[in-house]
Amino acid sequence: MSQEQIELITIDALLEKVRAKKSQGCRLVQISATQLPGQIELTYSFDLNSQLSNLRLSLPGEEPHLPSISSIYLCAILYENEIHDLFGVQVAGIAIDFKGKFYKTAIKFPFASAKIPCASSAAAPAAGAAACAINPDATPK
Amino acid sequence: MGYFEMSKLALKWALTKPPTTRYPFEPRQPIAGSRGQIVFTKDNCVYCTVCAKKCPTGALVVNRAEKKWVIDRLRCINCGYCAEICPKKSLTMVEGHGSPAVTRDREFH
Amino acid sequence: MARTVIPFGPQHPVLPEPIHLDLVVEDEKVVQALPSIGFIHRGLEKLAETKDYIDFVYVAERICGICSFIHGQTYCQAIETIMNIPVPPRALYLRTVWGEFSRIHSHLLWLGLMADGMGFENLFMHSWRVREKVLNIIEATTGGRVIFGSCKVGGVRRDINADTIKTILKDLDEIEKDLQGITKVFLNDRSVKARLCGIGVLSKQEAWDLGCVGPTLRGSGVAQDMRDQGYAAFKDIPVEPVTRTEGDCYARCAVRCEELFRSVNIIRQAFAKIPEGEIAVKVTGNPTGETITRTEQPRGEVVYHLKANGTKNLQRFRVRTPTFANLPAMLKVLPGCDLADVPMIVLTIDPCISCTER
Ligand code: SF4
Numbered sequence: 001m002s003q004e005q006i007e008l009i010t011i012d013a014l015l016e017k018v019r020a021k022k023s024q025g026c027r028l029v030q031i032s033a034t035q036l037p038g039q040i041e042l043t044y045s046f047d048l049n050s051q052l053s054n055l056r057l058s059l060p061g062e063e064p065h066l067p068s069i070s071s072i073y074l075c076a077i078l079y080e081n082e083i084h085d086l087f088g089v090q091v092a093g094i095a096i097d098f099k100g101k102f103y104k105t106a107i108k109f110p111f112a113s114a115k116i117p118c119a120s121s122a123a124a125p126a127a128g129a130a131a132c133a134i135n136p137d138a139t140p141k
Numbered sequence: 142m143g144y145f146e147m148s149k150l151a152l153k154w155a156l157t158k159p160p161t162t163r164y165p166f167e168p169r170q171p172i173a174g175s176r177g178q179i180v181f182t183k184d185n186c187v188y189c190t191v192c193a194k195k196c197p198t199g200a201l202v203v204n205r206a207e208k209k210w211v212i213d214r215l216r217c218i219n220c221g222y223c224a225e226i227c228p229k230k231s232l233t234m235v236e237g238h239g240s241p242a243v244t245r246d247r248e249f250h
Numbered sequence: 251m252a253r254t255v256i257p258f259g260p261q262h263p264v265l266p267e268p269i270h271l272d273l274v275v276e277d278e279k280v281v282q283a284l285p286s287i288g289f290i291h292r293g294l295e296k297l298a299e300t301k302d303y304i305d306f307v308y309v310a311e312r313i314c315g316i317c318s319f320i321h322g323q324t325y326c327q328a329i330e331t332i333m334n335i336p337v338p339p340r341a342l343y344l345r346t347v348w349g350e351f352s353r354i355h356s357h358l359l360w361l362g363l364m365a366d367g368m369g370f371e372n373l374f375m376h377s378w379r380v381r382e383k384v385l386n387i388i389e390a391t392t393g394g395r396v397i398f399g400s401c402k403v404g405g406v407r408r409d410i411n412a413d414t415i416k417t418i419l420k421d422l423d424e425i426e427k428d429l430q431g432i433t434k435v436f437l438n439d440r441s442v443k444a445r446l447c448g449i450g451v452l453s454k455q456e457a458w459d460l461g462c463v464g465p466t467l468r469g470s471g472v473a474q475d476m477r478d479q480g481y482a483a484f485k486d487i488p489v490e491p492v493t494r495t496e497g498d499c500y501a502r503c504a505v506r507c508e509e510l511f512r513s514v515n516i517i518r519q520a521f522a523k524i525p526e527g528e529i530a531v532k533v534t535g536n537p538t539g540e541t542i543t544r545t546e547q548p549r550g551e552v553v554y555h556l557k558a559n560g561t562k563n564l565q566r567f568r569v570r571t572p573t574f575a576n577l578p579a580m581l582k583v584l585p586g587c588d589l590a591d592v593p594m595i596v597l598t599i600d601p602c603i604s605c606t607e608r
């Protein structure tokens with residue numbers, strides 16, 4: 001992906017930039033989070049006339065906070081709840097806040113650490129279970 | 142707004158032979174080109190472990206020292222990569238489906 | 251009027267997949283709908299961090315059982331963009347053909363479920379009868395019925411030879427005739443119209459603001475279809491988005507009916523233009539870089555965000571599936587409808603919950 005499509009912004013400028021996108025008539029395509037060492041990177045993608053443009057910001061890895069954009073784009077509620085449930089980012093002021101009940105995961109914030117969460121109970125989520133069991137007992141009887 | 146739009150279609154199919162088969166009594170004919178399932182021929186195998194390395198799901202385990210080839214059928218997705226890569230042609234994909242299983246048993250060869 | 255909360259789902263006769271709605275009703279009118287999903291979160295995105303990126307295409311295909319091929323294709327396209335792999339043109343054409351077959355089978359599945367949802371069992375059976383013919387073609391050419399497994403990074407795994415193309419084209423004529431028979435009922439029948447017209451109306455502006463995609467967006471009059479961005483063979487085969495302006499359940503149904511015939515035409519054009527040559531290139535090395543790839547699935551636009559850092563595992567694999575984008579629309583149109591229309595409205599966005607949660 002070429003760099004000019006991504007605009008790096010700071011967290012304070014987020015709402016203002018998103019409002020500008022809204023007034024241009026953009027559609028919110030997605031919000032995605034990426035866990036990087038020591039930080040969480042968020043990408044907001046917008047579509048206008050089938051052209052993609054992105055806003056990117058970094059959050060600190062410890063106790064990340066984020067203002068909600070759901071007052072501008074209502075459909076952001078799902079993305080923001082998802083980011084909260086999987087990455088543990090506290091999003092303030094979501095229009096419909098599921099308070100961590102959006103995804104019913106066995107482990108709290110499963111995507112928040114670099115290592116694969118591996119619950120020992122039978123209720124382990126599939127990713128953990130599959131990752132743990134990729135190499136079953138290697139010596140055949 | 143149309144009335145009785147469906148009746149023509151319904152009438153036509155009421156008078157033709159059903160497109161379905163009476164399944165448990167009439168087995169389904171396998172379609173040529175379907176991936177089917179993996180069959181292992183013990184005689185050619187040299188236990189090189191290439192198939193086990195290539196398998197994307199980890200369904201195969203090959204032990205060279207003990208000359209053992211093991212497949213976990215419930216993990217296998219019938220992708221056919223092992224059959225493509227086997228240097229001795231001891232793995233083949235054959236038509237038809239395996240029998241259903243209720244326990245996770247591994248097949249040892 | 252006292253308010254009552256009626257739980258709807260996750261197990262419900264019209265819902266093949268688990269979504270739960272708390273419907274707040276006043277008399278027979280819904281005044282508020284609160285969804286909850288998350289019953290089947292599998293964490294597939296995290297799995298990318300432990301699996302080889304070449305093997306991961308199998309996991310990508312299994313995100314959804316219906317759009318499976320296009321998931322695999324989008325994943326491969328994303329990796330190919332990052333690594334700058336020149337995919338042979340024949341492979342691109344074959345992907346297009348299979349992608350359109352999967353669109354036909356998905357739309358037929360949906361039409362069947364729709365007919366079933368409104369209690370039109372006969373029409374449901376006929377939709378699936380036609381779908382079976384499409385599935386047979388898919389099985390004969392790729393080896394699988396719904397999980398095709400024929401796409402890989404760098405190309406495709408199987409070729410379709412000239413004789414098979416001839417038989418497929420002959421079968422397509424027959425399928426098209428069948429499609430005309432059933433879509434005529436969907437579009438004209440009095441009972442179908444009575445059940446769908448004027449229900450769940452979503453205006454053009456609302457659909458756009460709520461971030462809808464696919465037939466939900468096009469049914470409200472926005473002509474957006476990712477295929478006209480020219481991925482795979484669509485750079486040679488122009489696609490005109492199908493739109494309707496009513497924005498109700500009937501419009502969304504009509505968009506899908508029309509798209510069936512467009513897909514048949516795309517397959518015909520692709521077979522007419524398909525170039526000879528290789529079907530795959532060898533892929534070496536590991537990806538480094540980032541991309542956001544979008545393609546059009548039967549349910550709408552899918553977004554893949556991939557980030558790779560030069561190891562054989564991806565750093566981030568993120569999928570925004572079409573249903574995820576269409577859920578807000580459902581929440582918007584449910585308040586104000588009759589309780590009996592809820593299943594229809596939920597069905598017309600073609601919800602696929604397992605891919606929503608991945
Ligand atoms: S690749 Fe073939 S020869 Fe080698 S271990 Fe597997 S089955 Fe045996």
Ligand code: SF4
Nearest residue numbers: 196217218220221223
């Ligand atoms: S068919 Fe595929 S999944 Fe099954 S054993 Fe062979 S390589 Fe593994």
